Amino acid sequence: MKITGVRTRIYETQMNRWLGDANNPGGWNRLIAVIVNIDTDEGISGMSLGSVSAINHIHGIVNGLLAGQDPRGVRGLWQKMNDEAFKAGNRGIVGDAISAIDVALWDLKAKANNEPLWKTLGASERRVRAYASGLDMPLSDDDLRTFYEGMAAKGIAAGKLKVGLNREDDLRRLGIMHDALATSGKQPQLMIDSNEYWSPKQAIAHIREIERHYELLWAEEPARRWDYRGLRQVSQNVTTAVATGENLDELQEFTDLVANEAVDMINVGAGSGGITGMLQIADLAYAFDLPVTLMNCAANYTAHVAAVLPNHTHMEVLNAGRAYAMKVDNHIEDGWIILGDKPGLGIEYDEALLAPLLVDQPSPAPRSGRRVGAALYQVPADPSELEH
Ligand SMILES: [Mg+2]
Structure with a gap:
Protein backbone atom coordinates (compact mmCIF):
# COMPACT_ATOMS: atom_id res chain seq x y z
CA MET A 1 0.00 0.00 0.00
CA PRO A 116 -11.59 -0.05 15.04
CA LEU A 117 -8.55 1.93 16.11
CA TRP A 118 -8.89 0.87 19.75
CA LYS A 119 -8.20 -2.69 18.63
CA THR A 120 -5.27 -1.72 16.40
CA LEU A 121 -3.76 0.11 19.39
CA GLY A 122 -4.18 -2.97 21.56
CA ALA A 123 -7.00 -1.99 23.90
CA SER A 124 -8.87 -4.86 25.50
CA GLU A 125 -11.92 -2.77 26.42
CA ARG A 126 -14.03 -0.45 24.30
CA ARG A 127 -15.08 1.94 27.06
CA VAL A 128 -13.55 5.12 28.50
CA ARG A 129 -14.76 7.06 31.51
CA ALA A 130 -16.01 10.57 30.59
CA TYR A 131 -16.15 13.87 32.41
CA ALA A 132 -18.33 16.83 31.48
CA SER A 133 -16.71 20.09 30.50
CA GLY A 134 -18.84 23.10 29.73
CA LEU A 135 -16.10 25.52 28.63
CA ASP A 136 -18.79 27.33 30.47
CA MET A 137 -17.60 30.84 31.36
CA PRO A 138 -20.17 32.42 28.97
CA LEU A 139 -23.08 30.36 30.30
CA SER A 140 -25.58 31.95 32.68
CA ASP A 141 -26.17 30.16 35.98
CA ASP A 142 -29.35 28.63 34.55
CA ASP A 143 -27.63 27.46 31.37
CA LEU A 144 -24.77 26.09 33.48
CA ARG A 145 -27.21 24.02 35.54
CA THR A 146 -29.01 22.80 32.43
CA PHE A 147 -25.74 21.75 30.77
CA TYR A 148 -24.46 19.71 33.74
CA GLU A 149 -27.88 18.21 34.42
CA GLY A 150 -27.91 17.08 30.80
CA MET A 151 -24.53 15.42 31.26
CA ALA A 152 -25.67 13.87 34.57
CA ALA A 153 -28.61 12.37 32.68
CA LYS A 154 -25.98 10.50 30.62
CA GLY A 155 -24.56 9.12 33.87
CA ILE A 156 -21.61 11.53 34.04
CA ALA A 157 -20.82 12.62 37.61
CA ALA A 158 -17.50 14.43 37.04
CA GLY A 159 -17.38 17.99 35.76
CA LYS A 160 -14.87 20.75 35.10
CA LEU A 161 -15.75 24.41 35.59
CA LYS A 162 -14.00 27.35 33.93
CA VAL A 163 -12.84 29.70 36.69
CA GLY A 164 -10.42 32.50 37.38
CA LEU A 165 -11.97 35.95 37.16
CA ASN A 166 -14.03 36.19 40.32
CA ARG A 167 -13.83 33.97 43.39
CA GLU A 168 -17.44 34.57 44.46
CA ASP A 169 -18.76 33.61 41.02
CA ASP A 170 -16.49 30.57 40.92
CA LEU A 171 -17.72 29.26 44.29
CA ARG A 172 -21.37 29.84 43.46
CA ARG A 173 -21.03 28.15 40.07
CA LEU A 174 -19.11 25.21 41.54
CA GLY A 175 -22.11 24.70 43.81
CA ILE A 176 -24.45 24.77 40.80
CA MET A 177 -22.26 22.29 38.92
CA HIS A 178 -22.00 20.05 41.99
CA ASP A 179 -25.77 19.93 42.52
CA ALA A 180 -26.46 19.37 38.82
CA LEU A 181 -23.97 16.48 38.64
CA ALA A 182 -25.47 14.98 41.81
CA THR A 183 -28.68 14.37 39.86
CA SER A 184 -26.78 11.47 38.25
CA GLY A 185 -27.25 9.68 41.57
CA LYS A 186 -23.46 9.35 41.92
CA GLN A 187 -20.96 11.27 44.04
CA PRO A 188 -19.95 14.37 42.01
CA GLN A 189 -16.28 14.90 41.22
CA LEU A 190 -15.28 18.51 40.63
CA MET A 191 -12.42 20.00 38.66
CA ILE A 192 -11.51 23.60 37.79
CA ASP A 193 -9.63 25.11 34.84
CA SER A 194 -8.21 28.64 34.91
CA ASN A 195 -6.41 28.42 31.53
CA GLU A 196 -3.13 30.03 32.67
CA TYR A 197 -4.92 33.15 33.86
CA TRP A 198 -3.32 33.16 37.31
CA SER A 199 0.16 33.70 38.64
CA PRO A 200 1.30 30.84 40.90
CA LYS A 201 0.55 32.90 44.03
CA GLN A 202 -2.91 33.87 42.77
CA ALA A 203 -3.56 30.22 42.00
CA ILE A 204 -2.59 29.11 45.50
CA ALA A 205 -4.84 31.71 47.14
CA HIS A 206 -7.76 30.92 44.83
CA ILE A 207 -7.51 27.13 45.07
CA ARG A 208 -7.07 27.19 48.86
CA GLU A 209 -10.25 29.23 49.20
CA ILE A 210 -12.16 26.76 47.03
CA GLU A 211 -10.70 23.86 49.01
CA ARG A 212 -12.39 25.27 52.14
CA HIS A 213 -15.73 24.46 50.46
CA TYR A 214 -15.14 21.66 47.97
CA GLU A 215 -12.80 18.80 47.32
CA LEU A 216 -11.29 19.16 43.86
CA LEU A 217 -10.04 16.32 41.71
CA TRP A 218 -7.67 18.67 39.87
CA ALA A 219 -6.91 22.29 39.03
CA GLU A 220 -5.98 22.66 35.36
CA GLU A 221 -3.34 25.05 34.03
CA PRO A 222 -3.16 27.03 37.30
CA ALA A 223 0.02 28.73 35.97
CA ARG A 224 1.76 29.13 32.62
CA ARG A 225 2.15 25.88 30.70
CA TRP A 226 5.97 25.99 30.68
CA ASP A 227 6.49 27.43 34.17
CA TYR A 228 7.63 24.30 35.98
CA ARG A 229 8.77 26.27 39.03
CA GLY A 230 5.40 28.02 39.33
CA LEU A 231 3.41 24.84 38.74
CA ARG A 232 5.52 22.98 41.31
CA GLN A 233 4.95 25.83 43.77
CA VAL A 234 1.19 25.49 43.28
CA SER A 235 1.32 21.71 43.58
CA GLN A 236 3.28 21.90 46.84
CA ASN A 237 0.97 24.48 48.40
CA VAL A 238 -2.49 23.08 47.74
CA THR A 239 -4.09 19.70 48.33
CA THR A 240 -5.60 19.54 44.83
CA ALA A 241 -3.69 17.86 42.01
CA VAL A 242 -2.16 20.18 39.41
CA ALA A 243 -3.14 19.16 35.87
CA THR A 244 -1.44 20.59 32.81
CA GLY A 245 0.04 19.75 29.41
CA GLU A 246 -2.74 19.95 26.82
CA ASN A 247 -1.23 23.03 25.19
CA LEU A 248 2.29 21.67 24.95
CA ASP A 249 3.56 20.56 21.55
CA GLU A 250 5.71 17.53 22.20
CA LEU A 251 7.08 14.96 24.60
CA GLN A 252 10.22 16.93 25.52
CA GLU A 253 8.15 19.72 27.05
CA PHE A 254 6.40 17.18 29.26
CA THR A 255 9.71 15.77 30.45
CA ASP A 256 10.57 19.20 31.90
CA LEU A 257 7.35 19.19 33.92
CA VAL A 258 7.71 15.60 35.11
CA ALA A 259 11.41 15.85 35.95
CA ASN A 260 10.73 18.96 38.02
CA GLU A 261 7.70 17.50 39.85
CA ALA A 262 5.51 20.26 38.45
CA VAL A 263 2.50 18.15 37.43
CA ASP A 264 0.29 15.64 39.26
CA MET A 265 -2.11 14.85 36.41
CA ILE A 266 -1.07 14.96 32.76
CA ASN A 267 -3.51 16.53 30.26
CA VAL A 268 -2.84 15.48 26.71
CA GLY A 269 -4.54 16.00 23.37
CA ALA A 270 -3.96 15.08 19.75
CA GLY A 271 -2.17 18.39 19.15
CA SER A 272 0.91 17.09 20.98
CA GLY A 273 2.26 15.01 18.09
CA GLY A 274 -0.93 13.21 17.11
CA ILE A 275 -1.77 9.76 18.41
CA THR A 276 1.88 8.70 18.33
CA GLY A 277 2.77 11.72 20.47
CA MET A 278 -0.07 11.01 22.89
CA LEU A 279 1.14 7.44 23.35
CA GLN A 280 4.69 8.61 24.06
CA ILE A 281 3.53 11.18 26.61
CA ALA A 282 1.19 8.69 28.31
CA ASP A 283 4.09 6.22 28.57
CA LEU A 284 6.25 8.90 30.18
CA ALA A 285 3.48 9.49 32.73
CA TYR A 286 3.11 5.74 33.29
CA ALA A 287 6.82 5.42 34.05
CA PHE A 288 6.42 8.03 36.79
CA ASP A 289 3.12 6.63 38.05
CA LEU A 290 1.24 9.77 37.01
CA PRO A 291 -2.37 9.64 35.80
CA VAL A 292 -3.35 10.94 32.38
CA THR A 293 -6.57 12.61 31.24
CA LEU A 294 -7.39 13.21 27.60
CA MET A 295 -8.44 16.59 26.26
CA ASN A 296 -11.72 17.03 24.40
CA CYS A 297 -11.94 16.59 20.64
CA ALA A 298 -14.72 16.60 18.06
CA ALA A 299 -16.62 13.30 18.06
CA ASN A 300 -14.50 12.16 21.05
CA TYR A 301 -12.32 10.16 18.63
CA THR A 302 -9.24 10.16 20.87
CA ALA A 303 -11.17 7.84 23.20
CA HIS A 304 -9.60 5.12 21.00
CA VAL A 305 -6.26 6.15 22.53
CA ALA A 306 -7.62 6.53 26.08
CA ALA A 307 -8.94 2.95 25.88
CA VAL A 308 -5.40 1.60 25.67
CA LEU A 309 -3.87 3.69 28.49
CA PRO A 310 -3.61 1.94 31.86
CA ASN A 311 -3.15 5.28 33.65
CA HIS A 312 -6.07 7.15 32.06
CA THR A 313 -8.74 8.58 34.38
CA HIS A 314 -11.46 10.50 32.50
CA MET A 315 -11.77 12.00 29.05
CA GLU A 316 -13.17 15.50 28.56
CA VAL A 317 -16.54 15.63 26.77
CA LEU A 318 -18.03 18.95 25.62
CA ASN A 319 -21.17 17.98 23.77
CA ALA A 320 -21.07 21.29 21.91
CA GLY A 321 -22.50 20.16 18.59
CA ARG A 322 -19.10 19.88 16.93
CA ALA A 323 -19.92 16.43 15.58
CA TYR A 324 -22.71 17.88 13.43
CA ALA A 325 -22.57 16.36 9.91
CA MET A 326 -20.47 13.49 11.26
CA LYS A 327 -21.65 9.92 11.57
CA VAL A 328 -19.81 8.86 14.69
CA ASP A 329 -19.38 5.29 15.90
CA ASN A 330 -19.30 5.96 19.64
CA HIS A 331 -21.80 7.07 22.24
CA ILE A 332 -22.05 7.86 25.96
CA GLU A 333 -23.72 5.39 28.28
CA ASP A 334 -23.84 5.53 32.07
CA GLY A 335 -20.88 7.91 32.21
CA TRP A 336 -18.68 6.00 29.74
CA ILE A 337 -17.76 6.64 26.13
CA ILE A 338 -18.52 3.36 24.37
CA LEU A 339 -16.51 2.82 21.19
CA GLY A 340 -17.98 0.92 18.27
CA ASP A 341 -16.69 -1.60 15.75
CA LYS A 342 -16.44 0.47 12.58
CA PRO A 343 -12.90 0.45 11.12
CA GLY A 344 -10.53 3.29 12.03
CA LEU A 345 -11.69 6.25 14.08
CA GLY A 346 -15.30 5.46 13.22
CA ILE A 347 -15.97 8.91 11.74
CA GLU A 348 -17.79 9.41 8.46
CA TYR A 349 -19.36 12.55 7.05
CA ASP A 350 -22.92 12.97 5.96
CA GLU A 351 -22.01 14.70 2.70
CA ALA A 352 -25.49 16.21 2.30
CA LEU A 353 -25.23 17.93 5.70
CA LEU A 354 -21.60 18.86 5.13
CA ALA A 355 -21.99 20.41 1.65
CA PRO A 356 -23.56 23.71 2.78
CA LEU A 357 -20.85 24.15 5.45
CA LEU A 358 -17.86 23.90 3.09
CA VAL A 359 -16.03 27.17 2.42
CA ASP A 360 -13.00 28.21 0.38
CA GLN A 361 -12.02 30.94 2.82
CA PRO A 362 -13.22 30.73 6.43
CA SER A 363 -14.18 33.78 8.48
CA PRO A 364 -11.44 35.13 10.74
CA ALA A 365 -10.78 32.68 13.61
CA PRO A 366 -12.46 33.52 16.94
CA ARG A 367 -10.15 35.45 19.24
CA SER A 368 -8.20 33.22 21.58
CA GLY A 369 -5.48 35.51 22.98
CA ARG A 370 -4.45 35.96 26.58
CA ARG A 371 -6.71 38.26 28.56
CA VAL A 372 -5.62 41.62 29.92
CA GLY A 373 -4.49 41.39 33.53
CA ALA A 374 -3.56 37.72 33.31
CA ALA A 375 -1.18 36.77 36.13
CA LEU A 376 -1.13 40.40 37.28
CA TYR A 377 -4.58 41.37 38.56
CA GLN A 378 -8.03 39.91 38.04
CA VAL A 379 -10.33 41.71 35.61
CA PRO A 380 -13.91 40.47 36.08
CA ALA A 381 -15.95 39.97 32.93
CA ASP A 382 -17.80 43.10 31.87
CA PRO A 383 -21.54 42.37 31.50
CA SER A 384 -21.36 43.68 27.92
CA GLU A 385 -18.85 40.93 27.09
CA LEU A 386 -21.36 38.30 28.09
CA GLU A 387 -24.18 39.63 25.91
CA HIS A 388 -24.69 37.58 22.80
MG1 LIG B 1 -8.08 23.04 29.67
Missing part, protein backbone atom coordinates in the same frame (compact mmCIF):
# COMPACT_ATOMS: atom_id res chain seq x y z
CA LYS A 2 1.32 3.44 -0.93
CA ILE A 3 0.31 7.00 -0.05
CA THR A 4 -0.78 8.83 -3.20
CA GLY A 5 -1.79 12.25 -1.90
CA VAL A 6 -3.80 14.36 0.49
CA ARG A 7 -7.05 16.32 0.28
CA THR A 8 -8.19 19.07 2.64
CA ARG A 9 -11.63 20.64 2.93
CA ILE A 10 -12.50 23.59 5.18
CA TYR A 11 -15.87 23.83 6.83
CA GLU A 12 -17.45 26.34 9.12
CA THR A 13 -20.47 25.97 11.33
CA GLN A 14 -22.11 27.18 14.50
CA MET A 15 -21.94 25.15 17.70
CA ASN A 16 -25.00 24.55 19.84
CA ARG A 17 -23.80 26.95 22.54
CA TRP A 18 -21.11 29.48 23.44
CA LEU A 19 -17.76 28.22 24.75
CA GLY A 20 -15.32 30.36 26.70
CA ASP A 21 -12.84 30.60 29.55
CA ALA A 22 -11.05 33.15 31.74
CA ASN A 23 -9.19 34.52 28.73
CA ASN A 24 -12.34 34.94 26.68
CA PRO A 25 -15.36 35.05 29.01
CA GLY A 26 -17.66 36.24 26.20
CA GLY A 27 -16.71 33.14 24.31
CA TRP A 28 -17.13 31.90 20.76
CA ASN A 29 -19.71 29.73 19.06
CA ARG A 30 -18.23 29.25 15.61
CA LEU A 31 -16.35 26.13 14.61
CA ILE A 32 -13.85 26.26 11.77
CA ALA A 33 -12.21 22.94 10.95
CA VAL A 34 -10.37 21.15 8.19
CA ILE A 35 -11.12 17.60 7.11
CA VAL A 36 -7.87 15.91 6.10
CA ASN A 37 -7.95 12.81 3.89
CA ILE A 38 -4.79 10.90 3.07
CA ASP A 39 -5.33 8.68 0.03
CA THR A 40 -3.65 5.43 -1.04
CA ASP A 41 -3.27 3.37 -4.18
CA GLU A 42 -5.57 0.72 -2.67
CA GLY A 43 -8.55 3.03 -2.36
CA ILE A 44 -8.43 3.26 1.45
CA SER A 45 -8.33 6.79 2.79
CA GLY A 46 -7.40 7.93 6.30
CA MET A 47 -9.07 10.97 7.83
CA SER A 48 -8.45 13.43 10.61
CA LEU A 49 -9.30 16.99 11.57
CA GLY A 50 -6.81 19.83 11.31
CA SER A 51 -6.53 23.59 11.55
CA VAL A 52 -6.73 26.08 8.69
CA SER A 53 -3.31 27.54 9.47
CA ALA A 54 -1.68 24.11 9.02
CA ILE A 55 -3.13 23.34 5.56
CA ASN A 56 -0.03 24.35 3.56
CA HIS A 57 2.25 22.30 5.83
CA ILE A 58 -0.08 19.29 5.62
CA HIS A 59 0.12 19.31 1.83
CA GLY A 60 3.85 20.03 1.86
CA ILE A 61 4.71 17.20 4.25
CA VAL A 62 2.50 14.56 2.62
CA ASN A 63 3.48 15.41 -0.97
CA GLY A 64 7.14 16.12 -0.22
CA LEU A 65 7.96 13.43 2.33
CA LEU A 66 5.29 10.74 2.62
CA ALA A 67 4.06 10.17 -0.95
CA GLY A 68 4.96 6.64 -2.07
CA GLN A 69 5.46 5.40 1.53
CA ASP A 70 3.46 2.60 3.14
CA PRO A 71 1.05 4.44 5.50
CA ARG A 72 0.87 1.50 7.89
CA GLY A 73 4.37 2.29 9.17
CA VAL A 74 2.86 5.09 11.23
CA ARG A 75 5.50 5.35 13.95
CA GLY A 76 8.31 5.30 11.38
CA LEU A 77 6.60 8.02 9.36
CA TRP A 78 6.07 10.06 12.54
CA GLN A 79 9.84 9.90 13.17
CA LYS A 80 10.55 10.83 9.56
CA MET A 81 8.29 13.89 9.80
CA ASN A 82 9.86 15.03 13.06
CA ASP A 83 13.42 14.42 11.88
CA GLU A 84 12.70 16.46 8.77
CA ALA A 85 11.35 19.34 10.89
CA PHE A 86 14.06 19.26 13.53
CA LYS A 87 16.11 22.26 12.43
CA ALA A 88 13.29 24.78 12.10
CA GLY A 89 11.35 23.08 14.88
CA ASN A 90 8.32 20.83 15.07
CA ARG A 91 6.20 23.02 17.32
CA GLY A 92 3.38 25.43 16.52
CA ILE A 93 1.80 25.14 13.07
CA VAL A 94 4.29 22.51 11.87
CA GLY A 95 3.40 20.43 14.92
CA ASP A 96 -0.30 20.90 14.14
CA ALA A 97 0.31 19.56 10.63
CA ILE A 98 2.33 16.56 11.85
CA SER A 99 -0.37 15.82 14.44
CA ALA A 100 -3.20 15.90 11.88
CA ILE A 101 -1.25 13.68 9.46
CA ASP A 102 -0.39 11.20 12.21
CA VAL A 103 -4.05 10.85 13.24
CA ALA A 104 -5.08 10.24 9.61
CA LEU A 105 -2.35 7.61 9.25
CA TRP A 106 -3.57 5.76 12.36
CA ASP A 107 -7.12 5.88 10.99
CA LEU A 108 -5.75 4.47 7.74
CA LYS A 109 -3.80 1.71 9.47
CA ALA A 110 -6.85 0.58 11.45
CA LYS A 111 -8.99 0.69 8.28
CA ALA A 112 -6.36 -1.42 6.50
CA ASN A 113 -6.68 -3.90 9.39
CA ASN A 114 -10.48 -3.67 9.01
CA GLU A 115 -10.86 -3.00 12.73
